[in-house]
Amino acid sequence: MSTDTNTAIHVAIVGGGITGVILALGLEKRGVSYTLFERAPAFTEIGAGIGFSPNAERALKVVDPKVHELYKKVTTSTGEEEFFTWVNGNENNEIIASLPIGVDAFQGGRRSEFLEAWSTLIPSAKVKFSKEIESLLQKDDGKVTLKFKDGSLDEADIVIGCDGIRSRVRQLTLGEANPASYPRYSKKFCFRALLPMGKAREVLGEARTLSRFMYTGLDAHAITYPVAGGALLNVLFVVTDVNPWLLERHTAPGTRGEVVDLFSGWHSSIRGLVDLLPEKLDKWAIFDMYDYPAPYYNLGSVALAGDAAHASGPHLGSGAGFGIEDGLVLATVLKAADEEVEARQSGKNKTQICRDALAAYNTVRYDRDQWLPGATRESVELFHWRHKEVGSKDHEKFLERAHHLFHTIWDNDIDEMVKTAALEFKDVVFKQSQPSLYGSRISQ
Amino acid sequence: MSTDTNTAIHVAIVGGGITGVILALGLEKRGVSYTLFERAPAFTEIGAGIGFSPNAERALKVVDPKVHELYKKVTTSTGEEEFFTWVNGNENNEIIASLPIGVDAFQGGRRSEFLEAWSTLIPSAKVKFSKEIESLLQKDDGKVTLKFKDGSLDEADIVIGCDGIRSRVRQLTLGEANPASYPRYSKKFCFRALLPMGKAREVLGEARTLSRFMYTGLDAHAITYPVAGGALLNVLFVVTDVNPWLLERHTAPGTRGEVVDLFSGWHSSIRGLVDLLPEKLDKWAIFDMYDYPAPYYNLGSVALAGDAAHASGPHLGSGAGFGIEDGLVLATVLKAADEEVEARQSGKNKTQICRDALAAYNTVRYDRDQWLPGATRESVELFHWRHKEVGSKDHEKFLERAHHLFHTIWDNDIDEMVKTAALEFKDVVFKQSQPSLYGSRISQ
Missing domain, CATH: 3.30.9.30 (D-Amino Acid Oxidase; Chain A, domain 2)
Structure with a gap:
């Protein structure tokens, strides 16, 4: 369908939070063309503080070792084993359970500190501030037109909505009349x-x-x-x-x-x-987004990532990590798609290759990402002594459940995930069928 | 979820074309509360002419015998067998094939004539003209807020988008960034x-x-x-x-x-x-809407019907018939839902009952409706001597294929369809599970 089949893929990233910036850094490192559009006039501070779980830290290294180095510069190494420690604050102030995280693990800081440090790796010509997305149109030539609130237009082959919990891209993708377009x-x-x-x-x-x-x-x-x-x-x-x-x-x-x-x-x-x-x-x-999950994260050449896809409470300290994993998988499949547009081994056109890349992203990320909002709600039930199986008094069960929830987040094999993403893209792109517009969750 | 669980269901019909008016007439006959919102200042003429296939005529009787009587008043009985007759217009002006339709069958006229005749059965307080829909919001109390271009607001338990091939309700339901939101x-x-x-x-x-x-x-x-x-x-x-x-x-x-x-x-x-x-x-x-079909017609308390759901070319003369069938199935399940809100045998709340009704509508109509755009495209290939299996010269195969396409439309068992719709609603509403927001096509 694309009339512009021989040029490299250009990606529009909507939103310059952790997910959008990490995706930009991943594309920068991999030589994929992109523009980052941020509503605010600068990488401002939103949200009090942010912590990076072990999986997040490992993913940063794979995005780009320089990104991890900058992360380490912002945080202060103690050289000590870090723990999550729970206390019975209601009754006796005694320790209930303790979960080791790792040496220097789960370091955090102000969100803006990290964004500012990382943004030094992004050429300023690739960032457009004060751009709030209003609408998206997927044209039949394969291009996506972006229209911003200031009336300006832009165009890309791929649009990734990293625009957070009140995502406009989510509304445009799932429908404004869809209850799933709004967090609860x-x-x-x-x-x-x-x-x-x-x-x-x-x-x-x-x-x-x-x-x-x-x-x-x-x-x-x-x-x-x-x-x-x-x-x-x-x-x-x-x-x-x-x-x-x-x-x-x-x-x-x-x-x-x-x-x-x-x-x-x-x-x-x-x-x-x-x-x-x-x-x-x-x-x-x-x-x-627990009550009304997105049925898919990809819709043709548009996809959702980070909180825009699966906003969860902060109780497991996992938001940044999942956004970074999303960004890394996207950078991986978009790099592979960019190479395939050049090599054209599948015989598919650029639009199909772009859609295949986002379908692969959806397949790799959907189940893990969709698990998070519910797991986060469960963790609060646990901490509030309302967990169905654990209740309030069994410290062993408490630690067992907390261990399960946190380690499901922390133990994700990042190298394996990246490998799977590349394979999944190859798998989809070499299928001869026309790719579905939607994620694999729709059976049509 | 609904805070207003004991009152009867109120339906908002968006669009006063054939589908919307038939749905209104079906609800009127069945005593279900509704308001019809039409963009134009009156039931104006849009489209040149309209024909009613045998299935459409049978469905009109089931909607309300009075609706069929008015239809017969507008048209002129000839008392003769009607035919579709194909001629080789390219080469020799000779008849290729002829397909009997039935006595007095496939009568037509101007769209506005029928709408004006039928609208005499709709109390004027139930129609609001010059109301163009702008947005819909499905609230957590189960109500749907309708916002119109003139800034006015309204509210209903159910919204049915009968707003034609350029449906705004479709955009709001499938997403403005969804290629399936626009006809091709x-x-x-x-x-x-x-x-x-x-x-x-x-x-x-x-x-x-x-x-x-x-x-x-x-x-x-x-x-x-x-x-x-x-x-x-x-x-x-x-x-x-x-x-x-x-x-x-x-x-x-x-x-x-x-x-x-x-x-x-x-x-x-x-x-x-x-x-x-x-x-x-x-x-x-x-x-x-052949290139990008809707993955479902229902989304919570909102659904699409008629051209808004499955716009097809006019070549099989089927548009009105399918819209009427949609309207009849909707009237059937919404009547059943209204009774269930009163009887409350399922133990479900009003919002769930409304969603179940639209899920039942989707299940009953989706496959048949989705068949139409492709079948219509196939019919033009047939008439244009480009049909893959028939080509240009085999008159027997031509008639065989034309017979198949037209009779798939005409032979629909309307009584059976209505019975199935009522049973499907009972089936869904008595399932104890929370109903899915989407049609059965989404596997989640």
């Missing part, structure tokens, strides 16, 4: 604050302020970890809500009084921590 | 004219002007039939195009000269007919 309230909300370390240490004792602790309890949990070189303690209170979230925005003003009420029955350590909160603080509703 | 050029275009009967008779001879004839030939065919009580001969020239259709509109100005050139090698009868054409006449591109 997971019935959990958070309060977050940065506390002065001195006072936090008085309340918790020094040992509890040196690394990450999770205080579990009935219908709520709290997470604490040191930031800013140990000068501040980052605290997050996650609460099960019984009410719907009625606001259009996912954040709302909250008060210390609310948190005091919610944790009034908890152990004095947690109550002491709550007393350190500022009078006014933001309340943050956790939305996700 | 079938590479056939038409010229249509009304000729004074006296002159037409001089060219064709009287026998050929008394009923319907189709003049077949290489890469083109012509259809002629008397209208306006025999005062005029309606002629339609259908041509295979080698070029793409580059205009946004599906019509373009044409000239007699073009038709003269296209039919220059044909028999003198056809050339004589062409000479009677006015100097300037409209060219009409045939678009359809």
